Amino acid sequence: xxxxxxxxxxxxxxxxxxxxxxxxxxxxxxxxxxxxxxxxxxxxxxxxxxxxxxxxxxxxxxxxxxxxxxxxxxxxxxxxxxxxxxxxxxxxxxxxxxxxxxxxxxxxxxxxxxxxxxxxxxxxxxxxxxxxxxxxxxxxxxxxxxxxxxxxxxxxxxxxxxxxxxxxxxxxxxxxx
Numbered sequence: 001x002x003x004x005x006x007x008x009x010x011x012x013x014x015x016x017x018x019x020x021x022x023x024x025x026x027x028x029x030x031x032x033x034x035x036x037x038x039x040x041x042x043x044x045x046x047x048x049x050x051x052x053x054x055x056x057x058x059x060x061x062x063x064x065x066x067x068x069x070x071x072x073x074x075x076x077x078x079x080x081x082x083x084x085x086x087x088x089x090x091x092x093x094x095x096x097x098x099x100x101x102x103x104x105x106x107x108x109x110x111x112x113x114x115x116x117x118x119x120x121x122x123x124x125x126x127x128x129x130x131x132x133x134x135x136x137x138x139x140x141x142x143x144x145x146x147x148x149x150x151x152x153x154x155x156x157x158x159x160x161x162x163x164x165x166x167x168x169x170x171x172x173x174x175x176x177x
Contacts, residue, residue, distance in 0.1 A: 033057070033115035035068075035107045041120040044098040050119060053089045054078055056109035064088060065110045072103035072119055094121075 038051040052068045056078070066078035066088040072095060078088035088109070100123035106116045 031113050033107065033109065033113045035105065035115040035117040037105060037117050037119055040117065041122060042094070043123060044094065044096065044100075044121050046096050048094040048096075049091050050094060050105075051089060051091050052076065052078060052105060052107065052117075053081070053087065054107040054109065054115055055086060056088045056107075056113060057111055058086045059111045063110050066090075066107050068092065068105055068107045070103050070105040070119065072098055072105070072121065078107065 034055040036053045038053070042048060042050065050073070054066050054068070056064060056066050058064050064080045064086070068076045068078055068090060070092070073092035074095075076090045076092040078090040081087040081089050098121045100121050103119045103121065104116055105119050106114065108114050
């Protein structure tokens with residue numbers, strides 16, 4: 001019975017080759033490859049990118065390319081790292097408003113080898129510092145209205161400085177006679 005199943009499988013495979021015009025009519029499963037992300041952990045925001053490097057093997061008769069896909073950036077084509085060697089790389093521009101979580105990055109080589117890596121998004125960078133005490137000495141963030149105008153304080157400071165300079169000149173004049 002076992003030989004009968006092998007014969008049927010071989011016949012189906014040969015028939016697929018004939019019907020497929022000499023090429024394989026089905027894709028064979030490839031092996032798992034190493035995928036590296038740089039950085040593998042980042043924040044979200046405009047202009048953020050991640051480099052994807054996959055160890056796609058070089059196979060005779062097949063182009064050395066790959067495709068990387070992820071909800072974090074969509075689809076990116078990976079090109080050979082260096083001529084004559086294995087491995088492909090590409091740079092993906094991340095979506096600008098990603099949720100802080102881990103995103104899977106899947107890679108499929110032209111040779112049908114696959115691999116995956118995880119990209120961790122830790123959240124957006126803060127745009128200004130936290131509100132903190134400081135007894136009135138802490139400066140607010142740019143463009144922040146803390147309810148205190150610089151106008152009256154600045155004028156008061158100028159009056160004090162001008163008065164001090166005036167007193168100093170009056171004392172000097174009195175001393176010189």
